[in-house]
Amino acid sequence: MARARNIKPGFFTNDELGECEPLARLLFAGLWTIADREGRLEYRPKKIKAEVLPYDDCNIIELLESLNEKGFITIYEVDKTKYVQVNNWTKHQNPHVKEGASNIPAPDQNSTSTVQEPEKNESSPADSLNLIPDSLNLIPDSLPTAAADEPKARTDYQGILDEYNATCTKMPKAEALTDNRRKTINARIKEHGRDAITEVFRYASQSPHHNGTNDLGWQASFDWLMGPKNFLKILEKARSGTPPGQKKLTGAAKFKKVLERGSFEQRGNYGDIDINCEHIPEDS
Numbered sequence: 001m002a003r004a005r006n007i008k009p010g011f012f013t014n015d016e017l018g019e020c021e022p023l024a025r026l027l028f029a030g031l032w033t034i035a036d037r038e039g040r041l042e043y044r045p046k047k048i049k050a051e052v053l054p055y056d057d058c059n060i061i062e063l064l065e066s067l068n069e070k071g072f073i074t075i076y077e078v079d080k081t082k083y084v085q086v087n088n089w090t091k092h093q094n095p096h097v098k099e100g101a102s103n104i105p106a107p108d109q110n111s112t113s114t115v116q117e118p119e120k121n122e123s124s125p126a127d128s129l130n131l132i133p134d135s136l137n138l139i140p141d142s143l144p145t146a147a148a149d150e151p152k153a154r155t156d157y158q159g160i161l162d163e164y165n166a167t168c169t170k171m172p173k174a175e176a177l178t179d180n181r182r183k184t185i186n187a188r189i190k191e192h193g194r195d196a197i198t199e200v201f202r203y204a205s206q207s208p209h210h211n212g213t214n215d216l217g218w219q220a221s222f223d224w225l226m227g228p229k230n231f232l233k234i235l236e237k238a239r240s241g242t243p244p245g246q247k248k249l250t251g252a253a254k255f256k257k258v259l260e261r262g263s264f265e266q267r268g269n270y271g272d273i274d275i276n277c278e279h280i281p282e283d284s
Contacts, residue, residue, distance in 0.1 A: 003099070005032040016070055024063045027052055028072055031086055038102040039089025043075055043082035076107040083107075155189065157182050160197060164222050167201040170211040174222035184226045191228075196235055200225055203238035208245045 007029060011017070017025055030052030035041045041048075049060040064084070067073045074085040085107050161174050161181070174181075188197060204210045210220040224230055237244075 003033055003035075005029075017072065020066050020070060020072075021063065023053060023056055023058050024066045027060075027063050028067055031067075031073065031084065035084075035086050035089070036102040036104060037099045038104070038106065039086035040102055040104040040106070041084050042104065043084050074107055078105045078108075155182075155185060155194075157185055160185055161222070163198065164201055164225075167198075168205045168211075168220075168222075168225075170205070171219050172221045181223070181226075184223070187228070188226055188231055192231070192235060196231075197226075199238045200231055200234045203234055203244055206244035213245075 011029065017028065020028075027048075031041065031048070032039075034048070034051050043064075045060045045064065048064070049056075049058075053060065053063075064073070064075065068075045072087060074087055076083055076085065083104055157177055161177055164171075165173050185197070204220055204225055208214075210225075212219040220230075225234065
């Protein structure tokens, strides 16, 4: 069964590997995908070619021998059966715990090989490739993963709560960092980014209406500001340049304000009214 593996930039700049034919280099990377968790596979040239180089007209045996001679792989025999070992595999690979165990015998003193095993302190050309373990990127669906709504970067929840308290000083203080508030913060960051929270706090802190200057004496709170609809509405005002405490009136409300100020012109025979205003400070 083929497995996903990764390649570091060193693969392309390795001078020893560079002396091999291009197809041999491609074959070497392909062997990683069909090797087991110990970097071993059966030496079956026809099958290897079908799995790794199915569309190339090449001598797969010669390509394998070239990798063998360069020390990137070891072709060995145990009980009259030939196998391939990708050299330095366990040094650089860390397969996932759920990857099946190897059923292929390891090269030992009783096995025969066309390449001498490097001594413990000796490095081989494959060392510089620094193979990346596929277990770092392949996580089975059955394993627990981070919640989908959790931002990738660590979120300073308490810092956001403190920022609200320090910025919106005329609003009710937010004391407890509850689970619901954590989820709300995560949602707003995922939707609009961390900086948007600062923009909303600063804009709302300058709005008389949100600070209690209204007919009901109502004040916005942390939870109200962080609500999805309220948050978006304030953020849009902040980014549109609308001054805090002002809103654009339309329809009857706008007409009423204009009548109170006398800021209109009557024209035509039918009493059409041309309203001349854009933003009018709210007083409620």
